[in-house]
Amino acid sequence: MTDRRAPFIVGDERTTLLSFLAYLRQSIVRKVEDLSEDEARRAITPSGWTLAGLVKHLTVSERYWFRHVWAGEPGAEWDRHSWDVPADVSVDQLVDDYREAWKESDRLIEAAPNFDVPCAEEHRNHRMSLRWVIVHMIEETARHAGHADISREHIDGSTGR
Numbered sequence: 001m002t003d004r005r006a007p008f009i010v011g012d013e014r015t016t017l018l019s020f021l022a023y024l025r026q027s028i029v030r031k032v033e034d035l036s037e038d039e040a041r042r043a044i045t046p047s048g049w050t051l052a053g054l055v056k057h058l059t060v061s062e063r064y065w066f067r068h069v070w071a072g073e074p075g076a077e078w079d080r081h082s083w084d085v086p087a088d089v090s091v092d093q094l095v096d097d098y099r100e101a102w103k104e105s106d107r108l109i110e111a112a113p114n115f116d117v118p119c120a121e122e123h124r125n126h127r128m129s130l131r132w133v134i135v136h137m138i139e140e141t142a143r144h145a146g147h148a149d150i151s152r153e154h155i156d157g158s159t160g161r
Helices: 013-032 051-070 091-111 130-156
Strands: none
Touching: 013 051, 013 091, 013 130, 051 091, 051 130, 091 130
Protein backbone atom coordinates (compact mmCIF):
# COMPACT_ATOMS: atom_id res chain seq x y z
CA MET A 1 0.00 0.00 0.00
CA THR A 2 1.53 3.33 -0.99
CA ASP A 3 1.71 5.97 1.67
CA ARG A 4 -0.80 8.76 1.31
CA ARG A 5 0.26 12.05 2.86
CA ALA A 6 -1.90 14.31 4.98
CA PRO A 7 -3.23 17.35 3.13
CA PHE A 8 -0.78 20.23 2.85
CA ILE A 9 -3.03 23.21 2.38
CA VAL A 10 -3.07 26.86 3.17
CA GLY A 11 -6.63 27.70 3.94
CA ASP A 12 -9.12 29.01 6.40
CA GLU A 13 -10.45 27.02 9.34
CA ARG A 14 -13.31 25.44 7.38
CA THR A 15 -11.06 24.29 4.54
CA THR A 16 -8.37 22.96 6.88
CA LEU A 17 -10.67 21.05 9.22
CA LEU A 18 -12.82 19.56 6.47
CA SER A 19 -9.76 18.59 4.40
CA PHE A 20 -8.31 16.65 7.33
CA LEU A 21 -11.64 14.97 8.05
CA ALA A 22 -11.96 13.93 4.38
CA TYR A 23 -8.38 12.62 4.36
CA LEU A 24 -8.99 10.52 7.47
CA ARG A 25 -12.27 9.12 6.14
CA GLN A 26 -10.51 8.05 2.95
CA SER A 27 -7.71 6.51 5.02
CA ILE A 28 -10.24 4.25 6.75
CA VAL A 29 -11.70 3.14 3.42
CA ARG A 30 -8.23 2.39 2.03
CA LYS A 31 -7.61 0.00 4.92
CA VAL A 32 -10.53 -2.26 3.96
CA GLU A 33 -11.17 -1.71 0.26
CA ASP A 34 -9.04 -4.60 -1.07
CA LEU A 35 -9.49 -7.09 1.77
CA SER A 36 -11.55 -10.24 1.46
CA GLU A 37 -14.70 -10.56 3.56
CA ASP A 38 -12.87 -12.96 5.88
CA GLU A 39 -9.90 -10.64 6.30
CA ALA A 40 -12.08 -7.60 7.04
CA ARG A 41 -14.00 -9.64 9.64
CA ARG A 42 -10.91 -11.11 11.30
CA ALA A 43 -10.50 -10.06 14.92
CA ILE A 44 -6.92 -9.12 15.67
CA THR A 45 -7.31 -7.95 19.27
CA PRO A 46 -8.58 -9.76 22.37
CA SER A 47 -11.60 -7.42 22.46
CA GLY A 48 -12.72 -8.94 19.16
CA TRP A 49 -13.31 -5.85 17.03
CA THR A 50 -12.71 -6.07 13.28
CA LEU A 51 -11.97 -3.67 10.46
CA ALA A 52 -15.50 -4.25 9.17
CA GLY A 53 -16.85 -3.37 12.62
CA LEU A 54 -14.66 -0.28 12.72
CA VAL A 55 -16.20 0.98 9.47
CA LYS A 56 -19.68 0.38 10.85
CA HIS A 57 -18.77 2.13 14.12
CA LEU A 58 -17.51 5.21 12.27
CA THR A 59 -20.67 5.26 10.15
CA VAL A 60 -22.81 5.24 13.29
CA SER A 61 -20.55 7.92 14.82
CA GLU A 62 -20.91 10.22 11.80
CA ARG A 63 -24.69 9.94 11.92
CA TYR A 64 -24.91 10.30 15.67
CA TRP A 65 -22.71 13.39 15.94
CA PHE A 66 -23.79 15.27 12.83
CA ARG A 67 -27.40 14.21 12.32
CA HIS A 68 -28.50 13.67 15.92
CA VAL A 69 -26.34 15.92 18.11
CA TRP A 70 -25.63 18.71 15.62
CA ALA A 71 -28.86 18.80 13.58
CA GLY A 72 -31.26 17.27 16.11
CA GLU A 73 -32.66 14.76 13.62
CA PRO A 74 -34.49 11.80 15.16
CA GLY A 75 -33.49 8.30 14.20
CA ALA A 76 -29.72 8.69 14.49
CA GLU A 77 -29.38 8.10 18.21
CA TRP A 78 -26.36 6.18 19.51
CA ASP A 79 -26.29 2.47 18.74
CA ARG A 80 -24.49 0.57 21.47
CA HIS A 81 -24.01 -2.26 18.97
CA SER A 82 -22.17 -0.05 16.52
CA TRP A 83 -19.29 -2.53 16.15
CA ASP A 84 -21.50 -5.54 15.34
CA VAL A 85 -21.71 -6.40 11.65
CA PRO A 86 -24.45 -8.78 10.52
CA ALA A 87 -23.23 -11.70 8.41
CA ASP A 88 -25.45 -10.67 5.49
CA VAL A 89 -23.87 -7.19 5.20
CA SER A 90 -20.82 -7.09 2.94
CA VAL A 91 -17.76 -4.94 3.44
CA ASP A 92 -18.63 -3.15 0.19
CA GLN A 93 -22.05 -2.31 1.66
CA LEU A 94 -20.39 -1.04 4.85
CA VAL A 95 -18.05 1.19 2.85
CA ASP A 96 -20.92 2.51 0.71
CA ASP A 97 -22.92 3.28 3.84
CA TYR A 98 -19.92 5.01 5.43
CA ARG A 99 -19.47 7.15 2.33
CA GLU A 100 -23.17 8.03 2.35
CA ALA A 101 -22.97 8.96 6.04
CA TRP A 102 -20.08 11.33 5.48
CA LYS A 103 -21.88 12.90 2.50
CA GLU A 104 -24.87 13.50 4.78
CA SER A 105 -22.53 15.02 7.38
CA ASP A 106 -20.86 17.25 4.79
CA ARG A 107 -24.25 18.54 3.59
CA LEU A 108 -25.19 19.45 7.16
CA ILE A 109 -21.86 21.19 7.73
CA GLU A 110 -22.17 23.09 4.46
CA ALA A 111 -25.60 24.37 5.46
CA ALA A 112 -24.30 25.80 8.75
CA PRO A 113 -23.66 29.56 8.77
CA ASN A 114 -20.48 29.05 10.82
CA PHE A 115 -18.84 26.64 13.25
CA ASP A 116 -19.87 28.59 16.36
CA VAL A 117 -23.52 27.56 16.12
CA PRO A 118 -24.52 25.40 19.10
CA CYS A 119 -25.71 21.86 18.52
CA ALA A 120 -29.42 21.12 18.58
CA GLU A 121 -28.96 18.37 21.17
CA GLU A 122 -26.95 18.10 24.34
CA HIS A 123 -24.46 15.31 24.86
CA ARG A 124 -23.87 14.30 28.48
CA ASN A 125 -25.48 17.53 29.67
CA HIS A 126 -23.28 19.71 27.46
CA ARG A 127 -24.25 21.64 24.36
CA MET A 128 -21.24 21.87 22.06
CA SER A 129 -20.72 23.86 18.88
CA LEU A 130 -20.46 22.48 15.37
CA ARG A 131 -16.71 23.20 15.61
CA TRP A 132 -16.47 20.84 18.60
CA VAL A 133 -18.31 18.09 16.69
CA ILE A 134 -16.03 18.45 13.67
CA VAL A 135 -12.88 18.37 15.78
CA HIS A 136 -14.25 15.41 17.73
CA MET A 137 -14.91 13.49 14.50
CA ILE A 138 -11.38 14.28 13.31
CA GLU A 139 -10.07 12.91 16.61
CA GLU A 140 -12.36 9.85 16.54
CA THR A 141 -11.54 9.00 12.93
CA ALA A 142 -7.80 9.57 13.43
CA ARG A 143 -7.77 7.37 16.52
CA HIS A 144 -9.45 4.56 14.63
CA ALA A 145 -7.26 5.09 11.55
CA GLY A 146 -4.32 4.21 13.79
CA HIS A 147 -6.13 1.09 14.94
CA ALA A 148 -6.84 0.24 11.31
CA ASP A 149 -3.15 0.68 10.43
CA ILE A 150 -2.11 -1.85 13.05
CA SER A 151 -4.88 -4.30 12.20
CA ARG A 152 -4.12 -4.18 8.49
CA GLU A 153 -0.44 -4.83 9.13
CA HIS A 154 -1.37 -7.89 11.23
CA ILE A 155 -3.73 -9.17 8.53
CA ASP A 156 -1.46 -8.98 5.49
CA GLY A 157 1.64 -6.95 6.31
CA SER A 158 0.43 -3.81 4.51
CA THR A 159 1.58 -0.50 5.92
CA GLY A 160 1.03 3.11 4.92
CA ARG A 161 -1.77 5.63 5.17
